[in-house]
Amino acid sequence: MEWCGASKRLWWRGRRPAIPLWRHWEKGRFLLACRIIATQQNLSASNVSRSALSAATQTAQQNPITRTIAADMEAVNTVIRQRLQSEVALVNQIAEYIISAGGKRIRPVLVLLLANAYGYRGTGHHELAAVVEFIHTATLLHDDVVDESSMRRGRQTANAMFGNAASVLVGDYLYSRSFEMMTALDNMRIMQILSRATTVIAEGEVLQLLNMHDPDVTHDNYLRVIRSKTAKLFEAAAQLGALVAGANDDQIEAAGEYGRSLGTAFQLIDDVLDYAGDAAEIGKNVGDDLREGKPTLPLIYVMENGTPEQRELIRTCIEQGDETHFDAVLAAVSSSGALDFTRREAETAARRAAAAIADLPESEYKASLLQLCTFAVDRNH
Ligand code: IPE
Numbered sequence: 001m002e003w004c005g006a007s008k009r010l011w012w013r014g015r016r017p018a019i020p021l022w023r024h025w026e027k028g029r030f031l032l033a034c035r036i037i038a039t040q041q042n043l044s045a046s047n048v049s050r051s052a053l054s055a056a057t058q059t060a061q062q063n064p065i066t067r068t069i070a071a072d073m074e075a076v077n078t079v080i081r082q083r084l085q086s087e088v089a090l091v092n093q094i095a096e097y098i099i100s101a102g103g104k105r106i107r108p109v110l111v112l113l114l115a116n117a118y119g120y121r122g123t124g125h126h127e128l129a130a131v132v133e134f135i136h137t138a139t140l141l142h143d144d145v146v147d148e149s150s151m152r153r154g155r156q157t158a159n160a161m162f163g164n165a166a167s168v169l170v171g172d173y174l175y176s177r178s179f180e181m182m183t184a185l186d187n188m189r190i191m192q193i194l195s196r197a198t199t200v201i202a203e204g205e206v207l208q209l210l211n212m213h214d215p216d217v218t219h220d221n222y223l224r225v226i227r228s229k230t231a232k233l234f235e236a237a238a239q240l241g242a243l244v245a246g247a248n249d250d251q252i253e254a255a256g257e258y259g260r261s262l263g264t265a266f267q268l269i270d271d272v273l274d275y276a277g278d279a280a281e282i283g284k285n286v287g288d289d290l291r292e293g294k295p296t297l298p299l300i301y302v303m304e305n306g307t308p309e310q311r312e313l314i315r316t317c318i319e320q321g322d323e324t325h326f327d328a329v330l331a332a333v334s335s336s337g338a339l340d341f342t343r344r345e346a347e348t349a350a351r352r353a354a355a356a357i358a359d360l361p362e363s364e365y366k367a368s369l370l371q372l373c374t375f376a377v378d379r380n381h
C-alpha cells in the first residue's frame, strides 16, 4: 500500500506542468499558440469525432447499464457534436479537447434511462441529455482551474494545456450554449430545473472554497457541499428524464430523490478514490484533495474519530494543504476506518436511490437504474 501510494504520488508530480502559465502570461501565450497548433493537427478533422462516436457507441453497447440505450447515446453524441460548433476556433479546440476525452456520461444516461423508463418515444431527451453534459463539462473546466488540477479523463486538464483564462472562458461558453439549447425547448419547467441546478452547483463550489484549509468542517457541512456541487445535477438530470416523458409530479419528485441520492453516493466514492484510487483508472491525479487542503469525509472522519496523533497529522495537512505527507495520511484514513466509513455512507445513499424508484414499473431501464446504484459504490473509475 505504502509503495503504491508513493509511486502514485511520483506519477502525479511528474505530470504537473512545469510552468504555471497564469504566472507567465507572455510565455503562456506562446505555449498556448503552440498547443493550439499541436491539437489542431491531432484533433482538427471531423474523422476524429466520427471514430470517437462509433467507439463510444460500441462501448455503450458492451456496457450492461447502457446497452438498452446505445442508440440514444449515439444520438446524444451527434447533438453534442452539432451544438459544440463555434465560429471561434479556440472554442472548438478546447471544447473538442475535453469532450473527445470521453468521460462516463452518467448524467446523460440518467436522462435517457428515466425517459425510457417512463415510456418516452420522442427525441427531446437527446437534446436534454446533451444540455446536462454541457453543464457538467463546464463545471469540470471551472473546477480544474479552481482546484489547480493537472489531469482529467486520462489526459492533461484543459487549464494545464491551454491556460486558466481559456478554460474559464470556454466553460462559460458551454454554460451559455446549454442555456441557449434549453430555451429552444421552450418549456418553463425544464428551464426552472436547470437554472436552479446551475445556481446550486455554483453555491456548492463557493461553499467548498470557504471550507478549504479548515480542519473543523463538519460532516453536515460537507454533505451540504456535495449535495450542491454534484448531487444537484444528478437530481436535475433524473427529473428531466421523467418530465420529458410526461411523468406526474410525484414521479418527477421520486426521480429527483433517486438522482440526489445517487449523486451523493457518487461523490462520496470520488472522495475515497482521491486517496485510494489508481490514477491510471480514475484518469485524475490521486491526492489532489489533500494538496488543496480540501476537508472531505475521509479526513473529517479522522478528525472526529482518530487517535490524537492522527488528528494532529490531518489538522496540519488540511491547514497547510500538505501533499508531502500523503502516505501517512493514506495510512491514517485506512487504519482509522475512515475510508470504510465513507464507503458505507455511499452504500446507504445508493440504497436510498434504489428505494426511491421502487414504484417505477419493472423494465430493462429500471434494471439499469438499479445497476447504476451498485456502480456508483463499487466503481474504481
Ligand atoms: C467528475 O464527474 C466530477 C465529480 C462529480 C466527481 P465524473 O466522474 O462523472 O466525470 P466524467 O464525466 O466521467 O469525466
Ligand code: IPE
Residues within 6 Å of the ligand: 139, 140, 143, 144, 147, 149, 201, 205, 229, 230, 270, 284
Ligand atoms: C467535482 O468535485 C464537482 C464539480 C465538478 C462541480 P471534485 O473537485 O471533487 O471533482 P474532481 O475530483 O475534480 O473530478
Ligand code: MG
Residues within 6 Å of the ligand: 143, 144, 147, 149
Ligand atoms: Mg476537482
Ligand code: MG
Residues within 6 Å of the ligand: 270, 271, 274, 289
Ligand atoms: Mg474529487
